[in-house]
Amino acid sequence: MTARARSFGGAADAYDRLRPAPVPEALRWLVPSPDATVLDLGAGTGLLTRALAAEGVADVVAVEPDEAMRAVLAARSPGAPALAGSAEQVPLPDASVDAVLVASAWHWFDPERATAEIARVLRPGGTLGLLWSFPDPAQEWVSQLRAIAHTDDAGKPGPTAGFEIALPAGAPFSVGESEVFRASTWMAVDDVAGMLGTYSTVLxxxxxxxxxxxxxxxxxxAHHVGTDPVLVPFATAAWRAIRT
Ligand SMILES: C[S@@+](CC[C@H](N)C(=O)[O-])C[C@H]1O[C@@H](n2cnc3c(N)ncnc32)[C@H](O)[C@@H]1O
Structure with a gap:
């Protein structure tokens, strides 16, 4: 893992408190049924694991390589197994889950090895769902705010539906489809600044x-919005494909 991919553990608590959870509608679009067995891969502190539980998806197993991130996940999502592992080495048996969801982490994976592992643990007909949740740059003050943190958008979709994710050639998945979901949240201005501090480019x-x-x-x-708290627009960009 690169230094940036490893940087999150040093700010695990702030990350968990300040980063946006996925927009709930995106989870309904990605998860085939609340009864599905779901792998949250690159689960971090469990933002997605908890959001799934809030949607009634109870059978979730989390895999995360960083010990500090995993410790927060285990403390705050006691119902979900939190396993040490990586996208390139998933500690689960073949054909054992109905969906693999990857939240704001796919761009850190080795795509060849991760795709092979995901195909191995997914049952045929299962769903691979990739999602990214971020302050929505469609509003200019947010786009300028992101520029202050030098947020690096390489390998991540933008805020517009219709984006494509290229899996390695020959990967056993259907053609993917994408969607973008939006929701706004009131945040203290101090927390907005704190959230920027949880991006790897800043960490x-x-x-x-x-x-x-x-x-x-x-x-x-303060200059561009002038209220505290401030209404922050968020987007979740979601992509799904079916294991053939
Ligand atoms: C931006 S965080 C996203 C965490 C969580 N999924 C979320 O939505 O809040 C990226 C996570 O990917 C993890 N990660 C980095 N490289 C990984 C890899 N090769 N396999 C699995 N997880 C990885 C990091 O440790 C970190 O927890």
């Missing part, structure tokens, strides 16, 4: 530069 900066990102984010929201 890997020296302390003085992280402080500068925070200072600029607070000034930006």
């Amino acid at each position: 890997t900066l020296p302390a003085d530069e992280r402080a500068e990102v925070r200072r600029r984010a607070l000034a930006h929201v």
Whole structure:
């Protein structure tokens, strides 16, 4: 794993408190049935695991390589097994789950090895769902806020439906389809600045530069929005394909 892929554990608590959970409608679109057995892969602190539980999806197993992220997940989602593992080495038997969901983590995986592992653990007819949840750059003040954190959009879809994810050639999956879901949340301005600090582009900066990102984010929201709390628009970009 690269330094950026490993950076989240150092801010696991803030990550869990401040990062957006997926828009619930996206989960209804991705999960075939509440009775499905779901693997939350690259589960982090369990934002998706808990969102699935809130939607009535109880049979969720989480796999996460970072010990600090996994510890938060285990503490806050006591009903879900939290397994050490990675997308390239999933600690589950063949054909054991109905859906594999990957929230804001696919871009960290080795796509060849991860796709092979996901195909192995999915039952035929099962769903691979990739999702990314983010402050919605369709609003200009949010797009400028993201620029302050130098959020790196490489490998991630934008906020518009119709995007494509290219799986490795020959992967045993149907043609994918995509959708974008939106919801807004009131947040304290301090928390908006804190949320920016949980992006890997900021987590890997020296302390003085992280402080500068925070200072600029607070000034930006005060200048362009001027309320506290502030209504923050979020989007979940979702993509699904069926294991053939
Ligand atoms: C941006 S966080 C997303 C966490 C969680 N899915 C969420 O939506 O909040 C990315 C996560 O991917 C994990 N990760 C990085 N490389 C991974 C890999 N090769 N296999 C599985 N997880 C990985 C990181 O440890 C981190 O917890």
